[in-house]
Amino acid sequence: MNFPSVAIVILNYNGRNFLEQFLPSVFASTYPDKRIIVADNASTDDSIVYLQNNFSSAELIMLDKNYGFAGGYNEALKKVASDYYILLNSDVEVTPGWMEDMIELMERDKNIAACQPKILSYHNKKYFEYAGACGGWIDTMGYAFARGRIFDVCEEDTGQYNSNEKVFWATGAALCIRAACFHEMSGFDAYFFAHMEEIDLCWRLQRKGYSVYCCASSVVYHVGGGTLPKTNHRKTYLNFRNNLIMSLKNLPFPETFWKMPLRILLDWLFAFKSLLQKDIASFKAVLQAHIDVIKWMMNGNKCQELPSKKIKDIPGVYNGSLIWAYFIKKKKHFSEIVKKGG
Structure with a gap:
């Protein structure tokens, strides 16, 4: 039997402890035609020495600087020929x-x-993990969630999503x-750089006519990080900036025309709430994100020339x-928000 070739590519930045673990x-994966590649984003720890001493069969790609998640994989995969790529976070334990x-x-x-x-939580293996759970969805305003995870609420896995399903996005933690x-x-x-690049890629793939499962x-x-730590305002900035840019790139213009003002309003509600809570750094993160979105637009950036498709016509939407379902109607589980077959 012929097996398609698979390259498991792990992007590493100062992740020596995760690599060891x-x-x-x-x-131990038993798939016959696989390569295991570690692409290093210019780590400053002893990751490379550790790999060379303990996993000499792992292939190494050495990048000249930290390109982030998105740019790091782009640069690394230029050097990898395979039928399939599996992009795997260094903090993931796989199963047989x-x-x-x-x-x-x-x-x-x-x-x-x-x-x-x-994707289940390493620390609590009965529960879904934040980054993708059992397949990513999105609402019509561009807010991402997943089967088994709504905002910071991760459900217990009782087999309720044990079906192979079309989804809107697949997580970059194990893509x-x-x-x-x-x-x-x-x-x-x-x-x-990092955050939401896999959602943008999956959106573009579906505009091209492909499906995501x-x-x-x-x-x-x-292992992951769960909800964004309040102290990590770089993540807050990237999420607000990238979500707006992703929508600007992929929504048809008529949808962009009315949705973007509403999205901006919702962003500023969060920003002013943060200000009232004396979280000045989050307020500044939203402000900087919006400034950089304007700069991005002024620089003439745009998506690839792809077929225009209304977001509601894509599976997993x-x-x-x-926001209304979670905060106003108090629905915390995916099955409460998205009815079966919906």
């Missing part, structure tokens, strides 16, 4: 058969460009993607307001 599970199920699913349907496994599709889309948008029979455990 989780690489053994990756090397995790690769086989995703590849089998995608081989059965050549229109699937990308998929993700079920299986056809190499040809990654390069056809010119990879991630490097301007994003969650393969729930494949399971991995992610909740045709309503996640």
